[in-house]
Amino acid sequence: MPRPIRAEINLRALKHNLHRVAALAGDAQLWAVIKANAYGHGIENVLPALGSASGLALLDFDEAVRARESGWTRPILLLEGFFHPADLKLIERYQLTTAVHSEWQLNALETYRPAVPFPVYLKINTGMNRLGFPVEQALRICQLAQRSKAIGDITLMSHFSRADEKEGVSEPEAAIRHIADETGLPLCIANSAATLWHHETRNGWVRPGIILYGASPSGVFNDISNLGVQPVMSLKSEVIAVQPLRPGSSVGYGGRYIATGEERIGIVACGYADGYPRQAASGTPVSINGRLTQTRGTVSMDMIAIDLTAFPQAGIGTGVELWGEHLPVDTVAGHAGTIGYELLSAVTPRVPRIIVD
Template sequence: MSRPIVATLDLGAMRNNLQVVRQAAPHSRVWSVVKANAYGHGLDRVWSTLSTTDGFALLNLEEAILLRERGWKGPILMLEGFFHTDELPLFDKYRLTTSLHSNWQVKALANARLNAPLDVYLKMNSGMNRLGFTADRVHSIWRQLRAIANVGQLTLMAHFADAEQPGGIVEPLARIEQAAEGLDCMRSLSNSAATMWHPEAHYDWVRPGIILYGASPSGQWRDIANSGLKPVMSLRSEIIGIQNLKAGDTVGYGSRYRATGEQRIGIVAGGYADGYPRHAPDGTPVHVDGVLTRTVGTVSMDMLTVDLTPCPHAGIGSPVELWGNEVKIDDVASASGTVGYELMCALAPRVPVVLQA
């Protein structure tokens, strides 16, 4: 690799994070959510690190098949179910648990020719208003599914929109309880935030996602700083150029940043084509040569610029951490008006990835 930017995945941190989940929800089984190519980490790279999980949850049929071909024999939950009826033979072949959230899916499953019943997660809309049956339909759909020969084990599933808030699950959980009254059913309700902060919603299966990768479901690192969770992905590069500015000199496209006096800046090999957010403002945290400093100027496709005032000894080849252990991905995301999820998922294919055991 000639260009110095590289992403490092700390697999030990990932194993640790799964253990943190187990400790947070000791009486529940765990669906490790690996959608979006394991949140940008690379499903094929990391799934075996999570192989002590109870099951994997994802969206794409291709990724589910990959897990089976790599040797995973445990449960796989398709979070949005099948998108077309002609996928059902593959759900049957690879023994996938399907979510059902629409009438057409119920009908398609009832009419399918399968070798054996499929386990089903009945998706309830608890107020988020994305996918799922409304609360008043849960009982009737449940009875309908119980009468379908192609339905195996049946679980009630829902999602929380505001689980990062202290009282964020009160209303939706009450709605779920009312809808499920009288049903003898397993439940899977808890996303990362509910797994960490709402034990009353753990039930039979929790579905952690972002916390497995060491970032906060609230988007604020301070909320998980004492949790034991560790960042998995680090994005690092080097200084490849130095500029000495005088008062009035500008930096980057649009001349957004203007020096107020003499200032030394470093040019880093890393830009938005690598997955760093183009909209990161001046002052976004970055770690250079062992010192915390800040970005200046507009992020370019292949480069970004940093203030070397706090690190006068930095020069060509000095190490830079864009996010990782020293600069939390949540802090970069927060400064840029987004969330750590997006930055992880945006890691570009051109960035080399190194695995650290």
């Protein structure tokens, strides 16, 4: 029998979340973001549930090719654009839309001269200070792109650094909207947080990511608890051993958890080599049949210890949910000092993804 850990991927939940976000987006078309191997869920796994999306947004050519070879025929957007001029052959071959954030990319497009002009997303830096043309250069860049025979449809894009805050998009949204008004170009500026909480950013296209998978863009589950979205991944395993602890006994590396009374400890087949965060504090919640208990001690490479004292019926073979349907991944992430994005995308390849619908 295989090791019992698995990540169950609920396609019904993904379809549901897509429809919920599309309803919030109104008339805007929707890029479903599937970067980082669909946030750890598996690109090939999630595509059957994304049929109502207008397009896919991702990072690299490998992901784009996988989507095309899996039968996706609608637009695909390269969120970071291309990395070398030679990449333009693949963009043309697979009919991709590319972000353009640097002048060298404009020059490469002009030199390449495709048979059919490329659709591009001009990325404007409105304060994130990662990728993008400075706001003060944006009008000149737009004019260059509009004159280029290598470029077809142009959309303006940006990325908000504080879209999970109430006033976090006001200034950058105003800056890029001014550019759109001056150039007549459409906008795509709403990520998950902006799509949910800043209706003025939705425009012609939105590009939700983490919210499609049932996790919060703010990292706080209560921020999305009223939206009706559902977790898509449930990380599950089983108890593989039970250890009785006496008062003063410890468990795990470093003996960092010491029992204060008589306790039953369950050893679960899951560890940091599976993607469960090693930094998760002792006391991080886990779920047994919808009831919460807690981890005990340090997370090991392949195992964690959990408290079974209040579960006398639990033993070897008892199922455990590390996050998912009964326990939001954002809650677990909070105990590890991180966010749900990281936990979902960090589930390692050795954990089988099991499709449920």
